[in-house]
Amino acid sequence: MYDLISRYLVWIAFAVFVFGMAYQFINLVIQAKRDKVIFPYMTWKHSFRSLLHWIVPFASKNMRIRYETTIVTFFFHLCVVLVPIFLTAHVVMFSFAWGPSWSSLSASVTEWITILVLLALVFFLLRRLMLPEVRFVTYPSDYVLLAVAAAPFVTGFIARHQWFDYETMVLIHMIAGAIMLMAIPFTRLSHMLFFPFTRAYMGSEFGAVRNARDW
């Protein structure tokens, strides 16, 4: 079972993720051409200018107004990408299967980062529950997405501490990771792909067309 999942599910998850993202990207380009008024207005300069102001913490006004969300969001997104890539166990597995290897984070660092990610998710959950303007636009699917994002970290954390049956937990962890990976292209988690493009378009429309700032 373990073999089956580690050998095939990971493959499938990666394939779905990669092809799913490619599909979404190609579709985005086709649809943007259909929209006619997207590409003629886009410029590299204003795209990057906008991206920069919305990637660097506190570089935009709303990030300063909602500073707590900015801090949490920034660390959350950083960690959520870093942990899966630089976790020792993942690096070892990858290198065992395919050869290449890269430096990894120490176990204690990873552990703390995982805790931070989970705390960030708790923060997002509390925001959803407590802020009326967020709760008003929350659907059950938003909680599911939080759960999907949380699952690999919770299960990974449990597995590392070997709190339940280790092998089962690792299996669940791998399934959770696969689900998240596969969900990215086909759910609102696809903002991972779309973020640079929506920003670039708005940045261009504000900057190149309307001669104004969008941050």
Added chain:
Amino acid sequence: MGLPKLPKVSDPGLDETAKMLTPQRIEEVINRVIQKETAARLKVYMNTCVHCGLCSDACHWFLSNDRDPRFSPVGKVKQTLWEILRKKGRVDPDFLKECSRIAHTECNVCRRCSMYCPFGIDIAYLLLLVRRICSLLGLVPQFLQDTVNSHAVTLNQMWVKQDEWIDTLQWQEEDARDEVKTARIPLDKEGAEVFYSIIGPEPKILAQLIANMAQIMTVGGVDWTMPSLDGWDNSNMAMYSGDFETMGRVERVHHEAALRLKCRRIVMGECGHAFRGAMYDGPKWLGWKEPPIPLIHAIDFYHELLTSGRIKIKQKFEEPVTVQDPCNVVRGRGLGGKLREIVRMTCANFTEPEPGLEHNYCCGAGGGTINCGPPWKPSRVKGNRVKAEQFEATGAHIIITPCHNCHSGIEDIVAGYNLGMHVKFFSEILVQVMDVPEDLQA
């Protein structure tokens, strides 16, 4: 969520027209719009929005209604477009009436929220899409629809007849001569440098502004003209009701009037939405990436006249002033800096509004909401308390608003919150302080 009930507003544009709708027609129109008239933007925006609510703090409606989530930008999208898409167009007339209320009367499509959304989602575009659907189904607040009907018939916003237009210009020319003896409004002057266009309310109810401009043009030595036939009105409420076909027609007539007169460029009067229509939305619909000939807003033009020395200042305006940054020329054209420069050049006592420039709050009247008429005025004034607080904090006596919608909207707010301030167009200040050379004085 236990939110208080909103007051019921009756409007025949929604109540009467909703009675004529059938489920088939609703579904057919909605799906046609979604499938044929939208593409990347709708799809990507729907997939990218993570329902985070971070756009909320951008919206003056949300802030002024004590953070009622129904007034947040994403909250408005949720109550309208998300439901429409979730139900695949199978929604009922009562629901669509609510959609029109939200999209037409409670959102100014000012685009402040797209500066607050981390993804830069154009939330105003989504609400304009709701307006488009409502408009095709005939659900548009009565007064707004009547304005659009006027655009369709007369190519101007206020049912101004062709003879009334010319007559008003001739009469304003005479009035202008009371101050500047050689003031003229040259009609249909082929090859003039400036084609000056204005919005319908000027000849109808604010004709003095035309006389002001005749004085400014004459003192500035500008080679200018206005057309005697249709195309003089640069405003466009059809852009806001969702009747894009009428919008396109109005913009085509406006630009072609200037092209036919072989003018070098169009200078637009002090109006923000008109600038948006003539500069962006109209040309885009017609296939022009930009207007076919250069087009500038009055702020730009005054800036040119003042910095080039064509108009000199006799004595600065003394009363304390502040400015209203019109969304469509500040967030929409980056003219906030020039606006401050011309105000400082003409006024001795200027206080910055906070927030200002691109972050300024909308006047609450823009985006066609003021054209929805008296039934919707109470909610509009209530929905912009933050604007009143912003102005009050400046301590100014005069609010300079280089935009017609802002002008009317802010007058309502000044009255509604007893601010005791006065609202003026920049041209009203300029004619007061400009130096009229002796040989031109009447």
Added chain:
Amino acid sequence: MHQAREWNGDWDWETGSRVIADTKPWNESYSEIHEFVTSRDGEKIAAVVKTEDDTHVPCVNGQPWSNTFEKAWSLRFCPDGRLFCFAMNDDEWTAVVDDEPWEETFDFVWNPQISLDGRTLAVNVRSPEGYGIALNGRSWEQRFVEARSCVLSPDGLRTAANVQMESLAEGDILGFAKGVWSLAVDGRPWDARFLNVWGCTFSDDGESVAAEVRPNLIEQTIAVDGKPWEQRFKAVWEPVFRPGTRDVIAPALTGEGWKLLVNGKPLWDRSFTQVWHQTFSPDRRIVAAVACPEFGRWTVVVDGNLWPCTFSHVVMPPVFSPDSRRIGAIFRDEGSWGLVVDRDPWPDRFDMIWDPVFSPDGDTVAVKAEKRGKYYLAVNGKVYPRAYDAMWDPQFSPDGSKILVRAIADGTFHRIVLPVSEVVG
């Protein structure tokens, strides 16, 4: 489009420059001089001037008319050389042609339409009874709540206007949606009512009329003599008749984009991001139009074939040579104006350029163009070096060998006849 006909054969075509009028002394005689207009044959220059007693009067070659007016505007020469303007005395407006006011007066007059031969003249009028049209001094018997256009048939005998049949209370959107607009021809309205009627046009025999109509809030189509096409569209633009036939051609926004349609069916297979200003060649065989093949690029399309060159801002309506062989159109591209003739853009660019004028045989094309505030004549791509302060469209002699230039230099109006060979070099 209708240029250089035989009627200019009796003009003075002797090569050389003649001073017609020195306008400088006008400044001393009059406190105000409005815009100058000139007759096609270059023999007259006129402007409305303000006299000492504050009246307005057209002044021709320095001689004021005998009639004076409180107000006068819209001064222009008819193609046959007669001088026209609108004028008002004692709050009564009328049209005045060659110093002779029409007998009938009105509350207001505007929008003059002059036939190609210059003999007939139609204007919009308002009188206490309502709105209508007056043709050569005689107004329609019928009056309407409003009339918003004045269209003259090619032979100058018939007139049409879109008219409002019932008045509406302020804000009566339901009444409006029922349709209160129609088209009146010679004062007689169509039976059909629409929400809107725009852009009307006559067939060349004047017997048939087509217009853009809006049967309901979300559909538009073309109606011919009151009968709408079966096909409905999101939007349409002005129709034209194919000369010599009753076929009506109009652009319409279809599901595939903008298309040119003939009697409701596609004229060509292709669709465009935009297509308008369809124009027929004088020999009636070719149709050319302005097209936008892709967003933000403009060109000319001739019988369905796009010209390969595209321009960024705008292309103006195409102009045929009188022999139908050649087509020219002015355009604005990357900030300056130019002319494209038969697919080839002229290399020179200008601050402004006027529609091209072809010689009768089509071999020569001349334009008036502006650079840095001065006006130039350009012929076959070559700019004649002489600069003027003001200038009017050039005219060709019947044999096409000479060009008449009407221009002002140093306050003097010149009538200049140049051999084409001298300009082209």
